[in-house]
Amino acid sequence: MQNLPLLCIVGATASGKTHLAVQLAHRLQGEIISADSRQVYKRMDIGTGKDINEYIIDNKQIPCHLIDIVEPGHHYNVYEYQRDFRVVYNDIVNRNKIPVLCGGSGMYIEAVISNYQLDYVPVDEEFHRLMEKRPMNELITELKSYKPLHNNTDILDKKRLIRALEIALYGKQKPCYQSDMLNNYTLFYITFERSVLRQRIALRLKQRLENGMINEVKSLLETGISMEDLFYYGLEYRFISQYLAGKMNYETMVSALTIAIGQFAKRQQTWFNRMRRNGFKLIDIDGSLPDLQKLDQIFSTTDFEEISLF
Secondary structure, eight states: OOOOOEEEEEESTTSOHHHHHHHHHHHHTOEEEEOOSSTTBTTOOTTTTOOGGGGEETTEEOOEESSSOBOTTOOOOHHHHHHHHHHHHHHHHHTTOOEEEEESOHHHHHHHHHTEEOOOOOOOHHHHHHHHTSOHHHHHHHHHHHSOOSOGGGGTSHHHHHHHHHHHHHHHHSOOEEOSOOSSEEEEEEEOOHHHHHHHHHHHHHHHHHTTHHHHHHHHHHTTOOHHHHHHTOHHHHHHHHHHTTSSOHHHHHHHHHHHHHHHHHHHHHHHHHHHHTTOOEEEEETTSOHHHHHHHHHHTSOOTTOOOO
């Protein structure tokens, strides 16, 4: 087996990660591994931004893994992602294909390239019963004392908040440790001026609403997914479900959702900046460049000389 590189296309939401990753995989005859915490769910396509049509170039389907692998209702987590990534990654490199990791879920990306040894945290029913008696603001304060809150959905629902606290306590008692890191990976970070990224977020939201995102949320509710569960699956599902419940009008929903997605993008950027400060090398790719220039930059900073690509 060749020492094939893992090429990582990362960045904030709406930065064009999927488009660039597909172009790269096509050029290398490689395969994409999704690093998105929401695209793992079936029947949640528009709201999670799967952009399925982008995976077809010249009538050829670019293979993509870890999309549509669990049913809505399941709370997929970083432990499961790391486990599933290893299976897919090993399969791809054993077939002498180059894996292209693509996504914006920084925790997932860091967990797999650093190979943190994570344990499944069992549910302690007695702990949950005790925590149910405590007010949410008290639980939130305690959770913040254990770890920075990169995902605010942990504090919107009490059941999820208690579970997050249970995992944080487990991690404090038995910290994860780093095993052998992937020794041949490169992180390419797509950048945009903040104002331009905000414009891209607003435009993409408009397109997704026009393409049926509200009907997608309505369908999920009709198939038995509760509004509380939809809160777990991200901003689009949270705000649209509230709109469908009559808790806000359409214009208010669109405005609030646009702002919330912008805030989420900022938190993603904060995560990647923290990775950079912690010693991870991220190579910036100017998102405004044409595709060919982006690809040229990737090829100029990656050593393919000893690898037989075709």
